[in-house]
Amino acid sequence: MTKMANEKELSPKQREELFKTLKTRFEKNMSRHEGLEWNKVQAKLEANTIKLWSLNEMEQTGGEPDVVGYNKNTDEYIFYDCSAESPKGRRSLCYDRAALDSRKEYKPADSALDMAASIGIELLTEEEYRELHKFGKFDSKTSSWVKTPADIRKLGGAVFCDFRYGTVFLYHNGAESYYAARGFRGSLRV
Template identity: 75%
Template sequence: METEKYLSPEQHKEILRTLKSRFEKNMNRHNGLEWDNVLEKLEANPEKLWSLNEMERTEGEPDVIGFDEKAGEYIFCDCSAESPKGRRSVCYDREALESRKQHKPQTSAVDMAADIGIEILTEEQYRELQKLGCFDTKTSSWVKTPEKIRKLGGAIFCDRRYDTVFVYHNGAESYYAARGFRGLLRI
């Protein structure tokens, strides 16, 4: 089913209001950045605003976590305390989904990220996010898996326990109610 990537005027106003409020409440995530500059980028890229709305709808609580000077892009990331509720119980990718004979999840993390228009965090990006707060203390999140591991049937995920970020592995076809994924969007 193809989703129309369009926000109604009401949805447009609401997502901007939500993003502005979160931006102002969490200045530690984006020191030195100004909301008016972020807003200008958002208004110029309505398709990205749609993706941010999807991140919000799936309970990711997207927020600005940086600015890439070289690319001139703001970096948004899921900043929900736990792995986004609307993106849990998914296996890693399409190949893993198709390999399951029974009890298939609805979709995969890679497919869902593509549908939303976001990237799954890499392990390095996940570790950087953890410097901004304590995330995934009760859940875990799939992260972009190196091809070498994926070719052997595995996938990796991360969480935070004992004030430490851990990286683990599982079969890519596995899925759990407490494991989802976090996304990143550049605007």
């Protein structure tokens, strides 16, 4: 194997720790995935080491990923970041590479889309973000970039969501903006 392939594999100890964490979270939050069985989820993960690596990256950056659904047509389990606030290890990011490159000074370390790609996940869409809130209250003190429609992005903007006053709000900002309390939430299909 190449060095790069090895970089996206977990050691046996890392796998064991991640499975323990994911199983505990799965069992603690059954309302997110009623009717689904952990042993079937784990079997899918064991068969896909790259996706398992991505879940570990989601976990390591504070996302607390959990199963929120199952697509029968594609035979895929759907994971979302379920941390109470936007993942701590994915904050202070502008929206995408073009926004990052456009900043002349005070550039953030990365962009949300680039970091998501490096982890192997997708930003939640507005619809997915709203769906997440069926399982609880998220981002009551933070906000999260969501996938921005191309027509908005073409004009220089990007969109993000948060939860205030018992409601999910969708806002806009310049794509090059970044804030300590804004990160992004991701999804992964396994």
